[in-house]
Amino acid sequence: MDHLTRVxxxxxxxxxATSQDVADLAGVSRSAVSLVLNGHGAGNIAPDKQALIIExxxxxxxxxxxxxxSLRSRRSSTIGVVTDxxxxxxxxGQLLQGAADLAVAEGYLLLVIxxxxxxxxxxxxxxxxxxxQVDGFLFAAMSLRPYDAPPALRSAPAALANCYDREDSVxxxxxxxxxxxxxxxxxxxxxxxxxxxxxxxxxxxxxxGLRERGFAAAMASAGLPATAPITTGWEIDKGYAGAMHVxxxxxxxxxxxVCANDRVAIGVVLAAGQLGLSVPGDLSVVGYDDDENVAxxxxxxxxTVRLPHREMGERAMRLVLAEVLVDTPPVLTVAPTRVPxxxxxxxxxxxxxxxPPR
Amino acid sequence: MDHLTRVxxxxxxxxxATSQDVADLAGVSRSAVSLVLNGHGAGNIAPDKQALIIExxxxxxxxxxxxxxSLRSRRSSTIGVVTDxxxxxxxxGQLLQGAADLAVAEGYLLLVIxxxxxxxxxxxxxxxxxxxQVDGFLFAAMSLRPYDAPPALRSAPAALANCYDREDSVxxxxxxxxxxxxxxxxxxxxxxxxxxxxxxxxxxxxxxGLRERGFAAAMASAGLPATAPITTGWEIDKGYAGAMHVxxxxxxxxxxxVCANDRVAIGVVLAAGQLGLSVPGDLSVVGYDDDENVAxxxxxxxxTVRLPHREMGERAMRLVLAEVLVDTPPVLTVAPTRVPxxxxxxxxxxxxxxxPPR
DNA sequence: CTGAAAGCGCTTACAG
DNA sequence: CTGAAAGCGCTTACAG
Numbered sequence: 150m151d152h153l154t155r156v157x158x159x160x161x162x163x164x165x166a167t168s169q170d171v172a173d174l175a176g177v178s179r180s181a182v183s184l185v186l187n188g189h190g191a192g193n194i195a196p197d198k199q200a201l202i203i204e205x206x207x208x209x210x211x212x213x214x215x216x217x218x219s220l221r222s223r224r225s226s227t228i229g230v231v232t233d234x235x236x237x238x239x240x241x242g243q244l245l246q247g248a249a250d251l252a253v254a255e256g257y258l259l260l261v262i263x264x265x266x267x268x269x270x271x272x273x274x275x276x277x278x279x280x281x282q283v284d285g286f287l288f289a290a291m292s293l294r295p296y297d298a299p300p301a302l303r304s305a306p307a308a309l310a311n312c313y314d315r316e317d318s319v320x321x322x323x324x325x326x327x328x329x330x331x332x333x334x335x336x337x338x339x340x341x342x343x344x345x346x347x348x349x350x351x352x353x354x355x356x357x358g359l360r361e362r363g364f365a366a367a368m369a370s371a372g373l374p375a376t377a378p379i380t381t382g383w384e385i386d387k388g389y390a391g392a393m394h395v396x397x398x399x400x401x402x403x404x405x406x407v408c409a410n411d412r413v414a415i416g417v418v419l420a421a422g423q424l425g426l427s428v429p430g431d432l433s434v435v436g437y438d439d440d441e442n443v444a445x446x447x448x449x450x451x452x453t454v455r456l457p458h459r460e461m462g463e464r465a466m467r468l469v470l471a472e473v474l475v476d477t478p479p480v481l482t483v484a485p486t487r488v489p490x491x492x493x494x495x496x497x498x499x500x501x502x503x504x505p506p507r
Numbered sequence: 508m509d510h511l512t513r514v515x516x517x518x519x520x521x522x523x524a525t526s527q528d529v530a531d532l533a534g535v536s537r538s539a540v541s542l543v544l545n546g547h548g549a550g551n552i553a554p555d556k557q558a559l560i561i562e563x564x565x566x567x568x569x570x571x572x573x574x575x576x577s578l579r580s581r582r583s584s585t586i587g588v589v590t591d592x593x594x595x596x597x598x599x600g601q602l603l604q605g606a607a608d609l610a611v612a613e614g615y616l617l618l619v620i621x622x623x624x625x626x627x628x629x630x631x632x633x634x635x636x637x638x639x640q641v642d643g644f645l646f647a648a649m650s651l652r653p654y655d656a657p658p659a660l661r662s663a664p665a666a667l668a669n670c671y672d673r674e675d676s677v678x679x680x681x682x683x684x685x686x687x688x689x690x691x692x693x694x695x696x697x698x699x700x701x702x703x704x705x706x707x708x709x710x711x712x713x714x715x716g717l718r719e720r721g722f723a724a725a726m727a728s729a730g731l732p733a734t735a736p737i738t739t740g741w742e743i744d745k746g747y748a749g750a751m752h753v754x755x756x757x758x759x760x761x762x763x764x765v766c767a768n769d770r771v772a773i774g775v776v777l778a779a780g781q782l783g784l785s786v787p788g789d790l791s792v793v794g795y796d797d798d799e800n801v802a803x804x805x806x807x808x809x810x811t812v813r814l815p816h817r818e819m820g821e822r823a824m825r826l827v828l829a830e831v832l833v834d835t836p837p838v839l840t841v842a843p844t845r846v847p848x849x850x851x852x853x854x855x856x857x858x859x860x861x862x863p864p865r
Numbered sequence: 866c867t868g869a870a871a872g873c874g875c876t877t878a879c880a881g
Numbered sequence: 882c883t884g885a886a887a888g889c890g891c892t893t894a895c896a897g
Contacts, residue, residue: 165637167889167890167891168890168891169890169891177867177868178867178868178869179868179890179891179892180867180868180869180892180893181867181868183891183892183893184867184892184893187892189893192866193866193867194866194867195866195867198866198867212634212637212638213638213890213891213892214638214640214889214890214891215638215639215640216574216577216578216583216639216640216889216890216891217578217873217889217890217891217892218890218891218892219873219891220574220575220578220872220873220874220875220889220890220891221872221873221890221891221892221893222873222891222892223873225574227618235600235604238597238600239596239597239600241600242593242596242597242599242600246593246621249619249620249621253620258618258620258635258639259618259619260585260616260617261607261617261619262607262611262616263604263607276570277616279523279570280570280571280572280573281573281574281616282572282573282574384800384804385773385800385801385804385805385806386804386805386806386808387804389806412800415743415773416804416806418777419776419777419780419806422777422780422781423780442742442743442770443743446742446743446744446745446770446774447743447744448743448744448747448774448777450744525873525874525875526874526875526876527874527875535883535884536883536884536885537874537875537876537884538876538877538883538884538885539883539884541875541876541877542876542877542883545876551882551883552882552883553882553883556882556883571874571875572873572874572875574873574874574875575873575874575875575876576874576875576876577875577889578873578874578875578888578889578890578891579874579875579876579877579888579889580875580876580889581889
């Protein structure tokens with residue numbers, strides 16, 4: 150190719166300045182530049198030269214090349230994040246955002262790889278990330294579940310978000326689903342409800358069982374008969390069908406429905422409307438998730454339980470960064486410290502979809 | 508610190524092998540290792556030594572250090588992605604996923620920075636990314652809008668997704684909102700509807716105006732009177748209120764409603780149900796977005812228009828990668844090539860919420 | 866107080 | 882056919 154006709158993108162714009170450029174302009178050595186720009190000038194470099202260097206750096210808009218920095222320090226100021234499926238839900242974004250905000254504040258950037266739940270891709274992801282010399286790892290699951298942490302996670306600062314290692318070999322941050330579910334149910338009971346039905350999600354999801362447990366616990370401790378949850382699913386239409394069934398076939402008709410999540414609650418409200426039942430007048434409805442696109446804007450606004458997505462991302466990242474920053478990884482010669490799973494609260498969010506039964 | 512009591516994470520596990528380690532084990536020089544492992548062995552290195560090297564690399568599980576590679580090649584195999592707000596919507600995830608999949612397939616990783624619409628953070632983001640020597644840039648907006656592309660985007664391979672530069676100095680990939688809106692409206696007209704009302708989003712969002720235009724165009728070309736869109740907003744409750752108003756106050760009552768998006772459609776269906784109106788029997792409803800959590804599971808399943816989020820991410824990334832890979836950036840000495848905005852189709856997705864008027 | 870040297874891990878001309 | 886050298890951009894001991 151005729152290189153005369155080809156002009157690189159940097160044409161016109163001078164190439165990025167290096168510390169050598171700054172040194173040349175200031176008339177000093179690279180060492181001096183490095184020292185001054187890193188705050189080690191005092192007592193080492195003459196004040197006038199310091200000023201010269203600072204001015205030269207400013208003029209050249211010099212910022213150190215992060216890649217070179219990484220090679221030298223053998224740390225990349227990057228945290229590798231592996232997720233099993235983030236595209237599907239806005240919650241994944243919240244978790245990631247929590248993690249990213251914290252990281253950025255400390256000068257770290259995230260290298261995120263979504264494996265689409267493909268185990269082969271997952272193994273490849275950790276390898277790729279290790280090649281890039283990430284300083285730590287975060288694995289985030291989009292739906293609460295157990296996770297078999299690979300060796301990579303044990304050989305570097307790492308944490309799990311919304312999942313947990315069966316052997317607790319990696320610190321995990323998960324939502325306290327049982328307590329959350331128990332809390333909404335209790336809320337319903339406190340409002341005077343006794344005939345409460347739970348529409349639960351599919352059993353392949355760990356959260357289903359936990360929420361059922363919370364529901365049962367609340368009912369039991371109030372001395373109410375534990376009605377068996379009805380497995381419906383996670384979508385609007387599932388909630389609609391479940392509610393249609395429950396509201397027309399159950400005697401006595403329940404005065405409150407605990408939904409698998411907020412979307413299911415939409416279906417329930419839809420069904421109630423078509424049956425001429427007002428919410429919360431004739432029927433109280435509660436959700437789970439506090440989906441920002443649903444709960445605050447449903448009609449009526451939905452009382453629900455907030456899943457601590459952002460917090461899980463933040464807490465997990467905080468731990469990883471702490472280990473990375475202190476540069477004092479746990480002593481592995483001693484018996485491996487069994488880091489416990491940290492349960493994060495799922496706060497009850499009271500809105501307008503619950504009222505005392507008539 | 509007493510280094511005897513402190514054990515690094517790498518304890519037990521040998522530190523990552525370098526090409527030197529491979530060379531030592533194979534009894535050759537680093538050059539030979541590099542040559543062979545990069546496929547330049549043939550004709551340069553004796554076959555037996557090649558085998559030795561390959562075996563040594565395998566044994567040591569050697570993979571080249573990406574940081575060192577970057578420093579040498581001055582390319583990082585990383586694309587910098589700046590977004591203005593990704594956490595809020597699942598669509599952002601789809602766009603990003605489309606971009607990431609393509610990048611990963613080419614051996615590139617994404618460094619994503621979300622600016623939360625903060626201009627200061629945005630400037631900082633580009634600088635950070637440049638320091639990290641990203642090979643190209645992608646800017647993605649969560650809501651279609653004009654975007655004043657900063658110099659960074661013009662000095663490197665770059666593309667815009669879901670936004671466009673007013674001066675078209677950077678290639679942009681945006682959805683054809685007008686055509687999409689026109690298509691659903693036409694669909695309604697073809698089904699026999701004449702009294703169609705549009706519930707439109709807020710005017711601060713560019714898409715509102717475009718969708719209104721598509722609606723008006725379809726009505727006009729069918730010779731129907733253009734009813735003025737009713738500004739409602741983007742949420743369930745807004746749709747509910749809008750529909751309640753339209754369905755009770757308008758004479759004659761419209762037989763079809765075009766919604767600002769799928770969530771507004773939920774509100775409309777909710778209102779219809781409470782008014783004893785069946786959808787689509789008494790009222791046809793269409794949405795926009797093809798929100799996977801809403802459209803396919805609403806009752807009835809919602810006819811809507813799909814926004815090409817994944818495609819925007821893919822197309823934009825494809826362009827960036829093409830420029831990066833070919834290493835032949837557009838010639839800037841010639842008049843700057845005005846790269847056009849590429850409009851991506853918004854396909855009509857027919858489901859069950861539309862029927863001929865009674 | 867300051868500059869020259871070494872080295873992080875890699876690859877590519879360049880001698881031999 | 883093979884190894885020694887240079888260099889990507891940086892910082893930190895180390896001489897002077």
